[in-house]
């Protein structure tokens with residue numbers, strides 16, 4: 001786990017189509033907008049564009065709130081005999097998460113003004129979801145959404 | 151409240167305040183909107199606030215929380231809040247995340263919203 005956290009935190013940003021540094025609150029909206037554009041450009045349905053944008057919004061806000069700064073990195077992956085997939089990697093070198101299962105519980109929060117459903121919610125919206133975190137090192141969240149034929 | 155202090159222009163319709171949200175709701179905007187609406191409810195003594203979110207493309211957890219908090223505050227001031235025009239993809243996303251927009255009456259459109267407000 002610890003090795004994986006470091007590996008993910010060190011993924012070179014060059015491997016991604018879009019990188020948004022989250023430093024200020026406004027960057028949350030910027031990241032959301034970029035994700036939307038990429039998903040639209042890849043021909044995702046409006047429903048899936050909205051899900052991807054919402055997921056990025058949650059991840060960017062978590063970085064801003066809990067780690068102050070970090071990065072949202074987005075790329076497309078072309079699966080063999082399948083449509084394109086959007087992958088979002090959210091990384092920060094913030095405090096890390098001690099008990100990942102606990103924070104994925106619906107309603108769990110350490111922030112006073114919130115529902116505590118960001119992570120558990122996006123887990124339901126995406127096709128792939130993984131949190132890798134180490135206290136003192138940082139947190140990486142990886143989510144993916146496949147394009148669906150409809 | 152002066153025009154400059156408003157993040158979203160509002161329209162008075164009979165005893166209601168109509169709030170068509172035409173901008174991207176980021177965190178700061180939704181907080182400013184809350185402050186604006188509470189001030190307007192107090193100044194204008196409206197019976198209801200109707201939020202029209204037809205143009206809003208993303209409603210996430212924090213935006214929902216702040217909107218619901220606003221609805222709860224409005225209720226304490228004797229004012230109803232109705233949300234109308236939620237886009238289908240936004241409705242789908244909220245439903246899958248399990249977000250309920252507590253505190254709001256939910257309407258299909260403006261006409262339905264007014265009917266809800268004026269129903270006894």
Ligand SMILES: Nc1ncnc2c1ncn2[C@@H]1O[C@H](COP(=O)(O)OP(=O)(O)OP(=O)(O)O)[C@@H](O)[C@H]1O
Pocket residue numbers: 058062063066067092094095096097103104108109110111113114115116117118119120139211212
């Ligand atoms: N990047 C992060 N670094 C450290 N802790 C985090 C990070 N992301 C989430 N957490 C922890 O996980 C908890 C749950 O996160 P989640 O996004 O599910 O809910 P929330 O942010 O508390 O509320 P909401 O997202 O509904 O506004 C947070 O309260 C925080 O304690």
Ligand SMILES: [Mg+2]
Pocket residue numbers: 058061062117118119211
């Ligand atoms: Mg969150």
